[in-house]
Amino acid sequence: LTAGAAPAALNAATSAALERVARDVRGRRAEPNGQLTLSSRELAWRFEWRDRKLSSTHFENRLSGKTFDLSQVQEMELIFSASKHRIEIPWWRFTFGPDQGPSDPAQEQGFKRGFHLPEFADRAWGATENLLLRNLRGVELPSDAIAYDGYGWFRRWFDLPADARGEEVVFVLGGYDYHDWKEYWVFLNGVEIGHRESVGRWRTPGQFAVTPGSQGHSSIRFGPGGKNLLSVRTRAYEKRFGGLSDEVLRHYVFEPMIVDQFISVGTPSRSIADFEVQSVAHASERQAIFDLQSASQPLRVSARYELDGPTRRKGLEIRNQGSGEVMLLDVLLDNFTLDAATTEGGHGTPVFAGEEIFCAIEHPAGINAGDRGRVKTMHCPGRSLPPGSSTRTYVSLLSVAEPGQVLEHFVSYIEERSPRKKKVISMYDTFVGRLPDAQ
Numbered sequence: 001l002t003a004g005a006a007p008a009a010l011n012a013a014t015s016a017a018l019e020r021v022a023r024d025v026r027g028r029r030a031e032p033n034g035q036l037t038l039s040s041r042e043l044a045w046r047f048e049w050r051d052r053k054l055s056s057t058h059f060e061n062r063l064s065g066k067t068f069d070l071s072q073v074q075e076m077e078l079i080f081s082a083s084k085h086r087i088e089i090p091w092w093r094f095t096f097g098p099d100q101g102p103s104d105p106a107q108e109q110g111f112k113r114g115f116h117l118p119e120f121a122d123r124a125w126g127a128t129e130n131l132l133l134r135n136l137r138g139v140e141l142p143s144d145a146i147a148y149d150g151y152g153w154f155r156r157w158f159d160l161p162a163d164a165r166g167e168e169v170v171f172v173l174g175g176y177d178y179h180d181w182k183e184y185w186v187f188l189n190g191v192e193i194g195h196r197e198s199v200g201r202w203r204t205p206g207q208f209a210v211t212p213g214s215q216g217h218s219s220i221r222f223g224p225g226g227k228n229l230l231s232v233r234t235r236a237y238e239k240r241f242g243g244l245s246d247e248v249l250r251h252y253v254f255e256p257m258i259v260d261q262f263i264s265v266g267t268p269s270r271s272i273a274d275f276e277v278q279s280v281a282h283a284s285e286r287q288a289i290f291d292l293q294s295a296s297q298p299l300r301v302s303a304r305y306e307l308d309g310p311t312r313r314k315g316l317e318i319r320n321q322g323s324g325e326v327m328l329l330d331v332l333l334d335n336f337t338l339d340a341a342t343t344e345g346g347h348g349t350p351v352f353a354g355e356e357i358f359c360a361i362e363h364p365a366g367i368n369a370g371d372r373g374r375v376k377t378m379h380c381p382g383r384s385l386p387p388g389s390s391t392r393t394y395v396s397l398l399s400v401a402e403p404g405q406v407l408e409h410f411v412s413y414i415e416e417r418s419p420r421k422k423k424v425i426s427m428y429d430t431f432v433g434r435l436p437d438a439q
Helices: 006-012 246-250 406-417 426-431
Strands: 034-039 043-050 053-061 066-071 077-081 085-088 092-096 126-128 147-158 169-175 183-188 191-197 206-210 228-238 259-265 269-272 275-284 287-294 299-308 311-320 326-338 345-347 351-353 357-361 367-371 374-379 383-385 390-392 396-400
Touching: 034 275, 034 287, 034 299, 043 299, 043 311, 053 275, 053 396, 169 183, 169 191, 183 206, 191 206, 311 326, 326 357, 326 396, 351 367, 351 374, 351 406, 357 367, 357 374, 357 406, 383 390, 396 406
Parallel strands: none
Antiparallel strands: 034 043, 043 053, 053 066, 066 326, 077 269, 077 326, 085 259, 092 126, 092 147, 147 228, 169 206, 169 259, 183 191, 183 228, 275 287, 287 299, 299 311, 311 390, 311 396, 326 374, 326 383, 345 367, 351 357, 357 396, 367 374
16 A cells, blocks of 8 residues: 555545445334344344444454454544634744754754744744655754754744634644654743643544633734634654654655644534434445434434445445535444554555454555554545435454455565556565564
8 A cells, every 4th residue: 555556546435335235225214222134144243233333343254254243333523613713834943952852852953943933933844745754845854864862943923813812722733643842842922831742653633722811812913904823842852653664764755644733713623423323224244324413413324234245344324404504524334442452544545454364444645553452543524414414434444354364465466456557566566575563
């Protein structure tokens, strides 16, 4: 995948198989409690719902004879924007810290020189699109691009509308994985409003809120002509992952950058996961469609599942039944823990589990996260849904193989579905070689 051959296959392979599910099959009204099993020669998948709450409970890899129980299951989760106003940050002024190495934060030279203050002149600084230094201009990167232990400084002027006065203001900043900085200090008009530390392959962007009456909020100038300065000091990054050597990483060409950098007036987002089963269309022993309704919001979801040989395919169609437009930010399609060791996965890279399973969004923009048995697959549509409109998600895959054959099975899956001329994906073995040790 990361070598560039596999993403094209995931990009081209869409929910065509789910389209084959008969649309004229009428779903029967579901009882509050029920269960259902999908079955193919290679795979069996079990569902249950209690008080109309749908959950996958376990699956059987019939190629190995092993059954995998699923726990802490969130069958689906949709993240919508909740901001009264959302102000995107399209670029920053940037420079590396004068220290160029580790130092005490209180003694760091950029802070002592006032890099965080509105009166500081940053005209000699470079510029970058985001906090992960995409399209960095006017500044040279450190000689070691894999690891850096010094500081970085970002500055951006912004304004807020007059009707934001009296509202909580939240600054959402940071990346989702190891590309991100390990530490953040956030300043608003020279006032420190937050500090964040994060480590590990998978991370969560920071939310730095200022509430009415706080020192940071009192410094904000609202309305036309009211300019405000957001300054961010960062420290240290390390882009090692998956047990790959530095020599391999220096030739690694796939560097996705998923990062949040926006200002929200009010709560940035809301999560919707309270979907209740209304009806079930069991089209065949391999196919099922669950019609679900949110208990709290005017949202309806058609969840389509199909067993395509050894592969379970899952996709959603989401309909806005409300009277107002909504912004769909993120979709979590799979979120569960299974009793097997997992690899870390990645952007467009599958999570391998138990040496006989792979899990992935069928698109290179998918985020596939594994962490000590926990598996999450998601993507970020960023799509507006007017009243009465609907959208379809990408497809989430879980596929099984004979023990020890999952890497070969995954490559075969890609080759069979690739729109490109079939060829040996030799670079994939260069980057992966074998399944990384789960530890």
